[in-house]
Each structure stands twice: as C-alpha cells, then as structure tokens.
Amino acid sequence: MGALGKPIILMVGMYAFLKFVLPNIPGSAPLPSSLIFLYLLLTASGIVIFETLSGESKDAFWGPIQRFLTGENIGGLQALRYGVFILFPLLVGWQTYGSTAVSDLPPTESRTIHPAPPGEYTGLSNPVPKTPENIMQGKGFYAAYCSPCHGGNFDGKGPAARGYIPAPANFADPTTIAMLQESYLFWRIKKGGVGLPIEGAPWKSAMPRWEVELPDEWIWKIIMGEYDGAHQSPRTWE
Amino acid sequence: MKPANQIIGQVLRVGIGVLTAIMIGGVTIGSAQESVSVRATLMTGGVPVDDPSAAAWSSAPPATFPMSPQVHWQNRIQEVTVKDVIVRALHDGKQVAVLVEYADPTQDPDDAAALEFMVGDKKAHFAHGQPMLQVEGGPVNIWFWKNKAAKAVDMNAKGFGTLKAQEHQDVKAKGVYSNGTWKVVFSRDLSTGHAEEDVQITPGQFISIAFAVWDGRKDGAGDLVEKGSQKAVSSWWYFRADAPPDYSGYMYAAIAAALALGFQFVLIRKLKKGQSA
Numbered sequence A: 001m002g003a004l005g006k007p008i009i010l011m012v013g014m015y016a017f018l019k020f021v022l023p024n025i026p027g028s029a030p031l032p033s034s035l036i037f038l039y040l041l042l043t044a045s046g047i048v049i050f051e052t053l054s055g056e057s058k059d060a061f062w063g064p065i066q067r068f069l070t071g072e073n074i075g076g077l078q079a080l081r082y083g084v085f086i087l088f089p090l091l092v093g094w095q096t097y098g099s100t101a102v103s104d105l106p107p108t109e110s111r112t113i114h115p116a117p118p119g120e121y122t123g124l125s126n127p128v129p130k131t132p133e134n135i136m137q138g139k140g141f142y143a144a145y146c147s148p149c150h151g152g153n154f155d156g157k158g159p160a161a162r163g164y165i166p167a168p169a170n171f172a173d174p175t176t177i178a179m180l181q182e183s184y185l186f187w188r189i190k191k192g193g194v195g196l197p198i199e200g201a202p203w204k205s206a207m208p209r210w211e212v213e214l215p216d217e218w219i220w221k222i223i224m225g226e227y228d229g230a231h232q233s234p235r236t237w238e
Numbered sequence B: 001m002k003p004a005n006q007i008i009g010q011v012l013r014v015g016i017g018v019l020t021a022i023m024i025g026g027v028t029i030g031s032a033q034e035s036v037s038v039r040a041t042l043m044t045g046g047v048p049v050d051d052p053s054a055a056a057w058s059s060a061p062p063a064t065f066p067m068s069p070q071v072h073w074q075n076r077i078q079e080v081t082v083k084d085v086i087v088r089a090l091h092d093g094k095q096v097a098v099l100v101e102y103a104d105p106t107q108d109p110d111d112a113a114a115l116e117f118m119v120g121d122k123k124a125h126f127a128h129g130q131p132m133l134q135v136e137g138g139p140v141n142i143w144f145w146k147n148k149a150a151k152a153v154d155m156n157a158k159g160f161g162t163l164k165a166q167e168h169q170d171v172k173a174k175g176v177y178s179n180g181t182w183k184v185v186f187s188r189d190l191s192t193g194h195a196e197e198d199v200q201i202t203p204g205q206f207i208s209i210a211f212a213v214w215d216g217r218k219d220g221a222g223d224l225v226e227k228g229s230q231k232a233v234s235s236w237w238y239f240r241a242d243a244p245p246d247y248s249g250y251m252y253a254a255i256a257a258a259l260a261l262g263f264q265f266v267l268i269r270k271l272k273k274g275q276s277a
Helices: A002-024 A033-051 A055-070 A075-100 A132-150 A182-191 A216-229 B004-025 B055-059 B248-276
Strands: B037-042 B063-066 B084-091 B095-103 B112-118 B140-146 B151-157 B172-178 B181-189 B206-214 B237-241
Touching (some): A002 A033
Parallel strands (some): B037 B084, B037 B237
C-alpha cells in the first residue's frame, strides 16, 4: 500500500488544517462543513490527476485500491473490507434520513436592532440646554416613565422587563445609546415599538409610543438624563 | 474489455456524485426544545376539553413563558401577580385544547386569562394588534376566559379600544382552581369557517401565540387592581399542532442504503471481471 500512504496522509493533514488550524488563525472563522468538503474534493482531484500522469504511477496508485475492493491477497484486511461494505450503505441511509427529516424548530427570525430612522429624525440636535437642572429633571421623568423596563440603573433590568422579547435596551452597554445620536433616541422614544420599520420587527417591541403622552421637551430631557445616568455620551460626527 | 482504471474512473465519478449529495444534504442533529413554542401533541379519542386534570395532559410537553405588566399603552400597571404561565396543548386532528396553568394566591370572581393569536398571514403587534406606523398589520384573535362568566368569549381586535366579541362564538373554556393554582383549558376546532376573524390551526405549521392574565383581587377600597389594559402579558411565541406521523424519511433512507449496496455490488463485480480478463 506504499503508493497510497502519501495521498492518505495528505488528505488527513488537509482536513486537520481546515478543521483545527485555519479557524485559529487571527481574523479567521470556523469553516462550514460544506466548504471543508469542497476543499477536500479539490485536494482528492489533484491527487488523482497527479497519480495518473504516468502509466507506472497510475498502476501503483490504483492497484492497492483495486486489490482492497476485490479482496485479493489482502489477508488480515479482509475484515476491514467487509466492515466498509456494511458501513457505507448504512452511512448513506443515515445521511439521507437526516436530510429529509422535518425540523422541529420554529422559523428563524432576524431582527435589525438599530434600523435606519426616517429622514426627518436624522441630525436633530437637542434643543434643551444641558444644565444640571434639566439633566436632573430628565432623570426624574426617566424614573417615572422608563425605569420600570429599562431599570433604575439604566441596565435594561427593570421589574417589568422579564416577559419582553426583545429585552428592553441596556443603556450602560456601549453598543446601545453610546453608538447612537440624540436624534435617533428622540425617534425611538417618540414612535416606540410600533414606529419601527419592518426589519425591526415592530410587532414584538413593547416600547410605548411616547409622543401621545409626553411633550417633545420632556423627551429631550429624558435623553439627557439617560446619557448622564448611564455614563455614556451621544455619538457625534465631529 | 475496458481497462480496470477506466472502470474505476467511471465508478469514482458516480461515487463522488453520491458523496457530494450526502454532504450537501448535511446531518441534522436533533435539538432540545426550549420554551419558544407550544407543541400540541397529537392524540386519539377526543381531547379533554372540560378536564384540566385529565391524564392525557401528561403526554403534552409543558412550555413556560415569562409575563410582564402591560406597559405599551395606558392605563399601565407596574406590577402583576402572575410571573409565569405554563402551557400545554393537545389535538386530535379535529379539535385543539390549550391548558394554561399559573400560580395565583387567591381565587376571585374576576380572575381571567386569555390567549391571543395572529390571524392570517399579516403580522400583528402583540398588544392587541396595535397599528404599526410603517407596516400594515393584521387583526388578532383573542380567546378570553373569566372565572365568574365560566365560559370563553371569542374576540377580535386591531388596536387598543377595538376589542369586540365575534358574532359566531367558537371557543370553549373551563377553569379549575386548586392549591393556589389556576388551570384553564381553552378549546376550539382546529379550523373554522371564518378565516378573516379566527386563527386557523394547520397541523405542522407554526403560528404566533401570546398570553394575558388578570388577577381579580381587589384593593383596600374595593377596586380591582388588575383590569382591562392593566394585566400581565407575554411577548409573541410560537404554537404548532403536531402533524400526523410521517415515515417517508425511513423509506428514503432504505432506498438510499439499497442503492449504495447495489453500487458496491456492481463495482466489485466489474473490478473482478476486469482483473480476470
């Protein structure tokens, strides 16, 4: 089986590289099994082309495979040969069953967490002066209207939050209000969950449409109080 | 006679084709069912529509969903009695029954519970199908039970303030209270003749479901603490009635295994012939 040794080592080495080494290279990610299979198929094709370039190498390559399959003079490998003949159809049957079985999982959902706001809500600046009194007042409004869900600590863990999916935003998390402009928050607070575009899955958000209950000035003050309380700053373009 | 390697070449091409098909098909690994959906187990011999304690319920897997005070619209409430609901469901191909179970320290005449479904293909906001500003939503179908009424009301809504009982009442409900726990069974035919108003339950298909509960206790002044929009609510979750068992997967697997066996047989035969010639 000398001529087969190198190709087998090459295939195993290639698999190990794709499966275990490549994902650990910085900036890389685990490869999907279909891609690994494609690469192994290319490697195998390369080996077959290389081994069949000349008549001698061709015989040296195919000979052992042929002998193994026909069971001619293979001695102790006979048991392995029968094992392969039994396992191969079983494997094919199992794979076919797996790929035809009906999934028990609900439909997957994708939701854009920060969808684009309507044009009239981009680039607005907070008209309320940033004074200690206004921030204080904003925090007071926040405590009354927002904290039941978004939490007294601005962490999204208010007492009313537990049943809601999506969970109320955690303002202390740097990926929420810290990466948004004040005008974006103004839109989200004014229009609430029902104001989201379709990619924001508006039918699931419990966020109230505060424009029907609170004047704009209060909303701007709440925004100030939120940034101050969560120790974050709004994103700016400067 | 063909040379042996030519035969092997042919065989390899077929084999690679088969292998590719297998790999693309992929392996489906069975996954644990978390509480993201209610599964209505298929049973025979009639669902226990009047009996929340029937033995048949033990064959339905329980799913637990967290509840929150309703905050989307005024009037709000900051705290509610019921923190979780445990839901089971059964169906027999004709009728479906949904058992909602929750802890409530006191039995009150105004204790109430409700199921909510999206109707048809249009999405609906979980808060009574509240109109959405950028998406055209659909109505919700609400199955409402109240202890003192001892029956269900089949209703529709498309936004707060639009809740209305239907002309044709298709839903039944029965509540039993014991040991600080309410068990309420809602039941209906899987499909009704009114697809515009009623949720239609097709076995095998996922639909959206949400829950609401009112604790009918009164405060010191004799006023109800939870009433109307002041209630415990859940987000949207999934509901699916089991489809009848489908054994076609085993048939396909047997065919594939037989083909693979035949392929091996032909391969060996050809190779042996090639050698002896």
